[in-house]
Amino acid sequence: MATDTPLLDNTNNNSSSVVENEEEKPLKIVHKFGVESKKIWKIAGPAILTALSQFSLGALTSTFLGHVGELQLAAFSVENSVIAGFAFGFLLGMGSALETLCGQAFGAGHIRMMGVYMQRSWIILLTAALLMSPFYIWATPLLKLVGQTDEVAEAAGTLARWMIPQLFAYALNFPIQKFLQAQRKVLVMLWISASALVFHVIISWLLIFKLGWGLAGAAISLNTSWWLIIIAQLMYIFITKSDGAWNGFSMLAFADLFNFVKLSLASAVMLCLEFWYLMILVVITGHLKNPLVPLDSISICMTINGWDIMIALGFNAAISVRVSNELGAGDFKAAKFSVIVVSLTSIFIGVVAMIIVLSTRDFFPQLFTSSDAVAEETTKLAVLLGFTVLLNSLQPVLSGVAVGAGWQSLVAYINLGCYYIVGVPAGILLGITFGFGAEGIWSGLIGGIAMQTIILIIVTSVTNWKKEADEAESRVKKWGGANAYEN
Template sequence: MGRLGEMIWEESKKMWEIAGPAILTSVLQFSIGFVTVAFVGHLGFIELAAVAVSQNIVEGFAFGFLLGMGSAVETLCGQAVGAGQIHMLGIYLQRSWILTGLTALALTPVYIFTSPILKFLHQSDEISEVAGRFCIWVIPQLFAYAMNFPLQKFFQSQTRVWVMAAIAAAALALHVLLNWLLVTKLEYGLAGAAIAGNISWWVINLAQLVYLVSGYFPNAWTGFSLLALRSLTAFVKLSLASAIMLCLELWYYTAVILLVGSLKTKPEIDVDAVSICMNLEVWTLMVAIGFNAAVSVRVSNELGAGHPKAAKFSVVVTVSTSVLLGILFTAAILIARSEFPKVFTDKPVVIRETIKLGYLLAATIFLNSIQPVLHGVAIGAGWQSLVALVNVGCYYVFGLPLGALLGYRFKLGVVGIWSGMLAGTLLQTIILTWITYRTNWQKESFQAEERLQTWGGQSEHQRQPHNVNGFIEN
């Protein structure tokens, strides 16, 4: 028992070195959107609903695709660090920038034509018009995401995350100040909120770029290289698999907003209530995403180094820690479910509708303490394609149809739609838990070596020989 306790303690320290600042960074960066909703929520029903639709449907669509494309860097950089191939990290980063930049360009028309797209999806005309204008104003944030996500994964793979957290904290403080100035003081409304968001996101990018080129990564970053243009086809395969896996996850919540917005009665109030819950749910999800980053880095590092038992042990420790925090968040929501809506709105009818969703929100938060961490395992091990198939079945074949049936056919409205979403998430969590439990980690270690040679560019490097270290052996 003493030996096991020592192992858990050592693994927990390694995990928290990544998860702590990663959680802080995720929470701070998400809080930029959180602050925007808080300021806009006091402008009126339509403004709040429009920003909610913009963030959860249009920006969520783009955010998911770009974050997924950037997650290929997470797999390859993490495994390259474990294999001692630090010189490849900068090349992977540049390849990812090429792909995410082109993806952002391809997604720009979605922002430009948001209004007709939302109307085609049976959203309220008034909400669609306002959301359309807002999305055009926040196009600079689309390209900020394209630069930011690969850069974050580059830093995380080397456990350089505290600087990211400090930058995010400074940007959030600036964002609050800008919103107060532009939205409240100068009364620029939604345009002011968009400008504040654009400035804040690009401040984050510029600060991170300065950190990148300031000499702190002498082996991983040696400047721009034409090698980034090689093996792009192979790199695209992993990037697309990552993007599809993550998009199917994030678009699930987008689809829920669409279903709620199509309800025949009081769509503005329903969308406002769901968006408030979604914002709070995603805020707690940022904590799980910190563990997602930690387990992804730990698993990819250990598999790259040829330590399959260490990878498996890291999964157990990280999932257990995240679940404990999830229980605390669930309890907090249940206790405060009558109070948290007042942070976003002073409209009594919206507050009442939001309170009704408190129990479903609490259950969703608990499941989200498990499921994103298992996604991190998938990214670290390179299972993106498999998890994408699981997401399709659980979410789009089971969860959404069930939600639509409960919400429309059985006239349960928002509660029915959310219940269906929750059922799909529960099924997905059970399946991912089973897959992780049944994994042959020795086989995954061999596949990590093949992946570095194939998707990283076979001719560029060979895996360095490694010794089995310490207390967790091959």
């Protein structure tokens, strides 16, 4: 009997420890979720505010022009969405190659190569900007070619020529942003962008309203504000050396440019197919009868949607940094858990944004226009806007995962199929063939976004993260990280 008692006690102890472990498991997951969420928000919070500040440069200009006249608002909407949107999407896409390389190099501890990567990206993006300049110079005939009315095309084309300095600002800005984001220096970007936004509000009010310069004043204020951001960021990098990531200009920037261009183009195609998608909404709407009011209402909705996308892009930047850093460091489990945390957080924010849009649909249009017809049309489109902001809360995050892991080519094919083989034809069919107007066009495009989001969820769910970590290590070696230190 004496020997039975300890055995009985052991059984009780084992069973009680199992119960305790089962009770502690959810607590550990909650704690782990909180720790990862804190890491994400440290990057995402400033990144969101930075993106909102930079997007608001154009959005506030649109708001100012909306109170000047319908033609001015329509012209700015077309130039900003079609011409500048084309350049923005392409250059941001090419710059996102740097997000993969700098993030994984930082995670692997190859800090010095980050400055070289940025210089390579500058060379490629400035060349691309030069090649895209003709789109700005001959914007008027191009816009007429895709169906814009003569009145809108003339005004938007004139504005496009004035906005060429912004094109080259984009080419410098995106590599700088990816360089700083990979090092988690997002607060620097926030302070610079927020200061530029304050300056932009003042100068826009002065030039557009006080002096009555209209579209010309809008062009001057936007160009000036963007170049202030570039100059301030460069001064920070050159003065501080960015903790060793910047070691001055190097001839290494010209090495292996061909392979760098290939990765940049894959990134550009992936993101361009996303950015140009909603731009097509503006182009197709221009084919409707009496398109001025629908174009203005679409412009207002795109401004609201743009602000929401900037929140998602903050999480896009955060998850891209977290995934690329963790894969570069070889910790595939941390990368996978980070994806789960960001996805759940983004969905929650998307639901909140949808509720806000739907509950204020009778009021927010008046903030952007003095036209009753435009406000009424905008209210009709608000339901579609609500669904769009919900989908756009998660979709850019999944794209950020793709960039952090280096899946740009795969996602480019997914975007091509969902957006341009399904979404665009559906939008044309509903909006023009069946006569549902702007609401029909937008409904078709939402179908493409929903399909793409579902496919990206499936791809992310079945990913072998251990394999992704091994590929990240190979990628860092391939792009010269190890060799740079040996030399």
